[in-house]
Amino acid sequence: MNDLIVKLLEFMKKTFSGVQPSGELHLGNYLGAIKNWVSMQDEYDATFCIVDLHAITVPQDPKELRRRILDVAKAYIALGIDPEKSNIFVQSDVNAHTELCWILNCVAARMGDMEKMTQFKDKSAKGDAQRASVGLFDYPVLMAADILLYDTDVVPVGEDQVQHVELARTLARRFNKKFGDTFIVPQPELTTEGKRIMGLDDPTKKMSKSAVSKYNYITLMDEPDVVRKKIRKAVTDSGSDVTYSDERPALQNLLNIYTLLSKKSIKEIELMYDGRGFGDFKNDLAEVIIEFLTSFQQRVNDISDEEVKRILKSGAKKANEQATQKIQEVKEKIGFVM
Ligand code: TYM
Numbered sequence: 001m002n003d004l005i006v007k008l009l010e011f012m013k014k015t016f017s018g019v020q021p022s023g024e025l026h027l028g029n030y031l032g033a034i035k036n037w038v039s040m041q042d043e044y045d046a047t048f049c050i051v052d053l054h055a056i057t058v059p060q061d062p063k064e065l066r067r068r069i070l071d072v073a074k075a076y077i078a079l080g081i082d083p084e085k086s087n088i089f090v091q092s093d094v095n096a097h098t099e100l101c102w103i104l105n106c107v108a109a110r111m112g113d114m115e116k117m118t119q120f121k122d123k124s125a126k127g128d129a130q131r132a133s134v135g136l137f138d139y140p141v142l143m144a145a146d147i148l149l150y151d152t153d154v155v156p157v158g159e160d161q162v163q164h165v166e167l168a169r170t171l172a173r174r175f176n177k178k179f180g181d182t183f184i185v186p187q188p189e190l191t192t193e194g195k196r197i198m199g200l201d202d203p204t205k206k207m208s209k210s211a212v213s214k215y216n217y218i219t220l221m222d223e224p225d226v227v228r229k230k231i232r233k234a235v236t237d238s239g240s241d242v243t244y245s246d247e248r249p250a251l252q253n254l255l256n257i258y259t260l261l262s263k264k265s266i267k268e269i270e271l272m273y274d275g276r277g278f279g280d281f282k283n284d285l286a287e288v289i290i291e292f293l294t295s296f297q298q299r300v301n302d303i304s305d306e307e308v309k310r311i312l313k314s315g316a317k318k319a320n321e322q323a324t325q326k327i328q329e330v331k332e333k334i335g336f337v338m
Pocket of ligand 1: 016017018019020021028029030031032033051054142143146147155156157158159160161164194195196197198206207208
């Protein structure tokens, strides 16, 4: 990187975000988060992480996990994250994340904060809460460490992660108050139509890979026939006109997916299907999704393991340089001998 670029980066605001390599990515991950990262990378000093330490808060098959880490990195690139503009790295390659997590656990996070976290309550309630890992409970503090290590100003995420970013804000403020200005207090950033992509089989719950039915989600690797079937089976609301309204959450969700993938406005889409009913609308939506996924899948297949490992290695080097400076400052402030 030449000196001019290094100087420019100093003046740019910083953005950081990540995805867990714990299952195949789905349309919710792309439309709620990664799509926004792609447009932000030109304006921000951007860092995007594959958060493998978060993934192991629930059981993982080691062989599959190793594969998925590389697959998520390939997906970032194939979706438009440019390694020349954004830093891409794997969380466990930078030790400062777990170090800062432990320090925040001890000096900033309180049991009262953690017990409010709705995602832990939901996830642990699905299994036996007593058998949930301690890591799952502590996961939001690790996420705060991820964000705070890189002087992050803005965190582009879906709505389900906002409470965790709020915790990062609380921990940053608490640490700064006790030990002096150290961390930037980050802001979450959401998109209007993508912040909460809902399940195709149940528009009251978010699209999620851990849903019981595979008709809840569309993964980025789904084949065309699978997409057609899932959209055909997607629930719709009563009536037959294609109009956007809060009272018709199923249709609203399908329209959000359509507008985000097609560059057509909601108004244009409503006009296109005026008097034509759900059948035509769903057929065309399936084709819009398939067109997007087919070109994405081709790009993924063009990236070799070697190429992505090279990108991750140089990403880890840069992230380590930034994170080491911050963790040293933190250790010094809390009274460790440096
Ligand atoms: P994860 O891996 O569950 O999801 C990755 C991103 O996808 C968004 N998302 C959705 N957005 C809209 N609609 C949906 N149905 C939907 N499902 C998922 C998530 O909001 C998220 O932005 N803890 C985080 C990962 C993380 C992180 C971080 C994020 C770890 N450290 C630091 C930002 C900054 C998580 O588990 O996301």
